[in-house]
Amino acid sequence: MLQSRSHVRKTRKGSVIKVVRELYLREDIGCGVGVCADAVCASGVRTMQALPANANKRHAMPHIIVPDTNMFLHQMDLLEHKAFSDVVVLQTALDEVRHRSTQMYARLRAITADVDKRFYVFSNEFMRDTFVKRVKDESPNDRNDRAIREACRWYAKHLPSGISVVLISDDADNRRKATADGMFAYSVREYVEGLTAFPELVDMIAVNDDADDAAAKKISYPDHLTPSQITAGLKSGAFCQGTLGISFHNFLEGSIYTKVDGEDTSVKIIGRTHLNRGVHGDVVAVRILPKSEWLRQGDNVVLDAEEDDETLEKVDPNSLLDASAAAVPVPEQDDEMQTEETEQRAAKSGDWVRTGCIVGIIQRKWRPFCGTIEAPKDVSSDSGSSSQQKFVFFWPMDKRIPKIKIRTRQAKQLAGQRIMVAIDSWGKQSLYPMGHFVKALGNVGDRKTETDVILLEHDVRFMPFSKQVMSYLPDEGEAWVVKEEHLAGRMDFRHLDVCSIDPPGCTDIDDALHARLLPNGNYEVGVHIADVSHFVKPGNAMDQEAATRGTTVYLVDRRIDMLPSLLGTNLCSLRSNVERLSFSCIWEVTPDADIIDVKYSKSVIRSRASLTYDAAQARLDDPTLTDPVSTGIKLLNSIAKKLRAKRMANGALVLASPEVRFSLDNDAQDPLDVELKEMKDTNALVEEFMLLANIYVAKKIYSVFPDSSMLRRHPKPSATNFESLIKAAAEYGIEIDPSNNRTLSDSLDKAVLADEPYFNKLIRIMTTRCMMQAVYFCSGTLAPEDFWHYGLATDIYTHFTSPIRRYADLVVHRLLAACIGYDKTYSSDLVDKVKASELSDVLNFRHRNAQQASRSSVELFTNLFFKNKVIQEEGFVIRVMKNGFSVIIPRFGIEGIVHSQAAGPKGSTDNAQLLTHDAVANTLTCPTTGAQIRIFGKVIVRVSVEEAGQEAAQRSKLVVKLIEPRVPGLSVDPVEVQKVKVDVVPAVVDIPGVGKVKTNVGETNRVTAEMGVVSGDAVETKAGSTGGKGAGKKKGGKK
Amino acid sequence: MKSDVVSPEGFRCDGRRPNELRRFNCDMGTASGGYAGSGADGAAYVEQGNTRCLVLVFGPKEPSMRSAVLHDRATLSVEFNIASFSSGERKTKLRKDKRLLEMASIIKSTFESVILMSSFPRSEITIQIQILQFDGGSLHTAVNATTLALMNAGIPMEDYVVACSAGFGNGHPILDVNYTEEGMDVPVISLGITPRSGKVILLNLESRLHLDEFEKVVTLARDGCTQMHEILDTAVRSSAEALAR
Structure with a gap:
């Protein structure tokens, strides 16, 4: 039977078609129920049985469930629970879910694909008996509701007697109509309360009406506009659109980055009313406020959310540095100091910062949040079995998210646990959003729980690989070997003396090197990279999983692989003395390190040795060794030095970050010691050739695929980023010139103080923070001038050398294979500019998340390390603010803020300043003793760990207190001389063959969770790949 | 979010399964009826789904241009036109539209090899193709309609030319691609065969299709052509019967 569906659509140009x-x-669509005897149904997919009798008290008959669209949109946590099975997913609902929420659609599809869940997708819109034509004057929603009821009616008639159909809908009108038709219809709550075997389900019901929320009538937010009003407003230019980013320091201050009057700018949104229920990450429509309410571009206003409760109008102003980070709100604040400050600032001329208010939400980006609940206050009165649901507040770990109100009957049990909560709604009468409990993760402070929290909060996929993914591994498994058939189209390099150099304990070796003298007096240098693309074919489940993961994530005690470990640590890994497939770059190099020829080829190699950096260094330093591998390394080293000198002459930057590594206890995995990482000749050697390979591959793929190559760029940082650094360095008579990367590189080299060896490193660390983030991009989306990699001073760059742990490299491998004609039948995705550009966005997101997760993990271990310890250490001031200063402690690679206020009563704003701030000299001086805090000055501090209160979701945090110079009232007494090493019980268990496990961390561990725009891609700029790799490979060792 | 070309349940956006053709409807010899005024010697009207196509055949007749005369065989000229009202958005197409010329040239070279051209030296056969409604697959609909129109005009041919399209979307080869699916970035091949000899005389692919999938897609399109042949044959026979009666 043929039906014609027509609708009217407006095109982008505005014409109506x-x-x-x-x-x-x-007629050939089956009902999907196993016991149905119908011939059509029997030949189709049958995933459902029926819920047994008495499974639900409310509906004791055996039944199947038909939920309406809203149930799928809002109650997915319930549906994912094991109590829900035998559910009919109607196509009507499925289509609507797909249009309304990509995320929910993906989750729903995941459930329907799971056979054990017994969900069945019924294509009712294509079925003759259940198709419903929209009648005149019927809204699409009413039509869909009718279609759902029609499908229920069909099921009721179709199913063998004894099985009934239950419609679950929170729409009372829909239920009424269904009941009138003789069907069973329940609301979500009615149905779930009947599931007495699973009492916890009641807590997981999402609340969508806040009518019963009596406590929060003190605020009424403005109404959100409707989507059509928003679209009209955006089109006319009355509103602008952007992704809301909330400040780390003040959860009542957000901003969006958008285009106003043709100019890219950020718009600040300040205060509860203006934020109007926007949550961090939401895509919002903003109306720009009149100019009288704009702000002067001002100095920092750091508002530490941890100390501020909902009064929130208290502000810790601090001055200088990070001038762009925040602005001062004028009208909202009633703080005296504020006003004074503002006037001062208005006197100085500065740029205006636009402010705006949110008029509507275009897209919610709510995800489940991890955190803790506020312990119920009336614990004593509530004895044990609390069947009553109560409202409690949930504090998310992410400071940018407001606290969430949830209804639970397990408040007592959940106190002190990390739990996961999803936001359901935020009604205009409610001060805070409403949410529901999703699951409990474990106790606060437990290392495993906290690590899970880190992974969840950074959206890292860490569940084991699915069966489907594993099915794409080679059938031979561990026994896979290189066979004759693999050699087709490959160069045979098995005779070459190839070796790999990696950190100790590294199991995923993705690069190996060789060098030899050619008869004509030139050298041949080869970089061989694991041929992952041979095993991971585009588009299959394993490839898709790897693309979603994007990168391997390295935590201090764990590694979350991008590829199954059979590939990562065995078949792809270029281990010594086994034949492995590889992708090689071979250069012919003159003795002066000029490159005269380059070849790319798939190949087979047999690595002669897997060396550690130390072992390679030893071979390098021993002039007596003349075996082929050692000569190769010496040759490589001499070429690498010349290449490096050339690169430096071009203006490549050497940046620094205070990298530390943890020694972990083998059994308990507790951190035992922290030590600094050092860089050897061999590190630089490997790094140099990896850079060379990346650059040459980038050139090659760009020449063949100018529109769709995956490249990596590092934009030039804006001059304003350097202002504070220049000023600070000038105080020591050092000039920093960031006009281009060569001048910057030169001035960094000259930034040396004779009496302070650490000074140069400090300057480099500070420079790193001024850098922009390096990003992947698709070459067709930018002009070639913008391909520039600032840190490496090269015109074009990509990632080629680590396909085991980065998806971008895998894509580059495929591109290169297509370029050299090895893969003649490459898929069209490789030349699709749009897909390449989308993919690079995903990879950038994953990459950033992975870095942040690593950092959080380091922070966690730092806190664990300092737990029950009080340590006195030397530090350097790297930032002076009005009400405090921040100190970096090189010994541990940590950074902390020392507040210069005396701790006054909570909430008061007139805390005495113990140090006077001199804005011109940028110093803090103690009026009584004359002790001075100046930038880069040396101080002695005391470090300890303190648990933050429940308002801060019970995060533990490092507390840094000043010891020297002495400031009365602020300085604390020196700690009894405690040597860290002595303090730690040397309990490293030396298991034969495993040894003491050391773990290495990549980046500064900043105590304040400050990850602004300038958190540099330090690993990238510094080492291309080896820095970051080192971090992870160590961890590989213990597995 | 982008929807799948073929849903996990195995349905396409219009309710077909991957290997199903669209509804087909045709009318031969419209020339003797409503189109008599055009003076055409043969005509056919074909509907494939919502794609509607009218073909008129003129000739064999004296060539309009002296220069086009060939001494040993007939000349074939093809005009291909898409009506401005054929799609949702009204567009006035230029006469010299390169795409239309290309379509015409494809059809011309396809039929030149099947029509017994040497039977009509120094004469001309003109085929006018008009797409009245456009819903994807205009090339293969036009080819099928042209076959019917030529037969209706009584022009001798070696064999039928039947055509069908097939595409490839999220892992499934799909038959007879419609306009919505064409818009979903599905690579489409148009295949024309002469069913008795089984020879492929038209194969057109305008986007990239992975070689591994090519075979599957061509096989499916061939199946489609075979089905199409049965449909056309029935139509021709019933129209001949009506004529004889």
């Missing part, structure tokens, strides 16, 4: 589509209605 009529779209007519055919619809073929069929």
Whole structure:
């Protein structure tokens, strides 16, 4: 039977067109119930049985469930629970879910694909008996509701007697109509309360009406506009659109980055009313406020959310540095100091910062949040079995998210646990959003729980690989070997003396090197990279999983692999004395390190040795060794030095970050010691050739695929980023010139103080923070001038050398294979500019998340390390603010803020300043003793760990207190001389063959969770790949 | 979010399964009826789903241009036109539209090899193709309609030319691609065969299709052509019967 579906659509240009589509209605769609005897149903997919009798008290008969669209949109946590099975997913609902929420659609599809869940997708829109034509004056929603009821009616008639159909809907009108038709219809709560075997389900019901929320009538937010009003407003230019980013320091201050009057700018949104229920990450529509309410671009206003409760109008102003980070709100604040400050600032001329207010939400980006609940206050009165649901506040770990109100009957049990909560709604009468409990993760402070929290909060996929993914591994498994058939189209390099150099304990070796003298006096240098693309074919489940993961994530005690470990640590890994497939770059190099020829080829190699950096260094330093591998390394080293000198002459930057590594206890995995990482000749050697390979591959793929190459760029940082650094360095008579990367590189080299060896490193660390983030991009989306990699001073760059742990490299491998004609039948995705550009966005997101997760993990271990310890250490001031200063402690690679206020009563704003701030000299001086805190000055501090209160979601945090110079009232007494090493019980268990496990961390561990725009891609700029790799490979060792 | 070309349940956006053709409807010899005024010697009207196509055949007749005369065989000229009202958005197409010329040239070279051209030296056969409604697959619909129109005009041919399209979307080869699916970035091949000899005389692919999938897609399109042949044959026979009666 043929039906025609037509609708009217408006095109982007604004013309209205009529779209007519055919619809073929069929009779061959089955009901999906296992016991159904019907011939059509028997030949189709049958995933459902029926819920047994008495499974639900409310509906004791055996039944199947038909939920409406809203149940799928809002109650997915319930549906994912094991109590829900035998559910009919109607196509009507499925289509609507797909249009309304990509995320929910993906989750729903995941459930329907799971056979054990017994969900069945019923294509009711294509079925003759259940198709419903929209009648005149019927809204699409009413039509869909009718279609759902029609499908229920069909099921009720179709199913063998004894099985009933239950419609679950929170729409009372829909239920009424269904009941009138003789069907069973329940609300979500009614149905779930009947599931007495699973009492916890009641807590997981999402609340969508806040009518019963009596406590929070003190605020009424403005209404959100409707989507059509928003679209009209955006089009007319009355509103602008952007992703809301909330400040780390003040959860009542957000900003969006958008285009106003043709100019890219950020718009600040300040205060509860203006934020109007926007949550961090939401895409919002903003109306720009009149100019009288704009702000002067001002100095920092750091508002430490941890100390501020909902009064929130208290502000810790601090001055200088990070001038762009925040601005001062004028009208909202009633703080005296504020006003004074503002006037001062208005006197100085500065740029205006636009402010705006949110008029509507275009897209919610709510995800489940981890955190803790506020312990119920009336614990004593509530004795044990609390069947009553109560409202409690949930504090998310992410400071940018407001606290969430949830209804639970397990408040007592959940106190002190990390739990996961999803936001359901935020009604205009409610001060805080409403949410529901999703699951409990474990106790606060437990290392495993906290690590899980880190992974969840950074959206890292850490569940084991699915069966489907594993099915794409080679059938031979561990026994896979290189066979004759693999050699087709490959160069045979098995005779070459190839070796790999990696950190100790590294199991995923993705690069190996060789060098030899050619008869004509030139050298041949080869870089061989694991041929992952041989095993991971585009588009299959394993490839898709790897693309979603994007990168391997390295935590201090764990590694979350991008690829199954059979590939990562065995078949792809270029281990010594086994034949492995590789992708090689071979250069011919003159003795002066000029490159005269380059070849790219798939190949087979047999590595002669897997060396550690130390072992390679030893071979390098021993002049007596003349075996082929050692000569190769010496040759490589001499070439690498010349290449490096050339690169430096071009203006490549050497940046620094205070990298530390943890020694972990083998059994308990507790951190035992922290030590600094050092850089050897061999590190630089490997790094140099990896850079060379990346650059040459980038050139090659760009020449063949100018529109769709995956490249990596590092934009030039804006001059304003350097202002504070220049000023600070000038105080020591050092000039920093960031006009281009060569001048910057030169001035960094000259930034040396004779009496302070650490000074140069400090300057480099500070410079790193001024850098922009390096990003992947698709070459067709930018002009070639913008391909520039600032840190490496090269015109073009990509990632080629680590396909085991980065998806971008895998894509580059595929591109290169297509370039050299090895893969003649490459998929069209490789030349699709749009897909390449989308993919690079995903990879950048994953990459950033992975870095942040590593950092959080380091922070966690730092806190664990300092737990029950009080340590006195030397530090350097790297930032002076009005009400405090921040100190970096090189010994541990940590950074902390020392507040210069005396701790006054909570909430008061007139805390005495113990140090006077001199804005011109940028110093803090103690009026009584004359002790001075100046930038880069040396101080002695005391470090300890303190648990933050429940308002801060019970995060533990490092507390840094000043010891020297002495400031009365602020300085604390020196700690009894405690040597860290002595303090730690040397309990490293030396298991034969495993040894003491050391773990290495990549980046500064900043105590304040400050990850602004300038958190540099330090690993990238510094080492291309080896820095970051080192971090992870160590961890590989213990597995 | 982008929807799948073929849903996990195995349905396409219009309710067909991957290997199903659209509804087909045709009318031969419209020239003797409503189109008599055009003076055409043969005509056919074909509907494939919502794609509607009218073909008129003129000739064999004296060539309009002296220069086009060939001494040993007939000349074939093809005009291909898409009506401005054929799609949702009204567009006035230029006469010299390169795409239309290309379509015409494809059809011309396809039929030149099947029509017994040497039977009509120094004469001309003109085929006018008009797409009245456009819903994807205009090339293969036009080819099928042209076959019917030529037969209706009584022009001798070696064999039928039947055509069908097939595409490839999220892992499934799909038959007879419609306009919505064409818009979903599906690579589409148009295949024309002469069913008795089984020879492929038309194969057109305008986007990239992985070689591994090519075979599957061509096989499916061939199946489609075979089905199409049965449909056309029935139509021709019933129209001949009506004529004889």
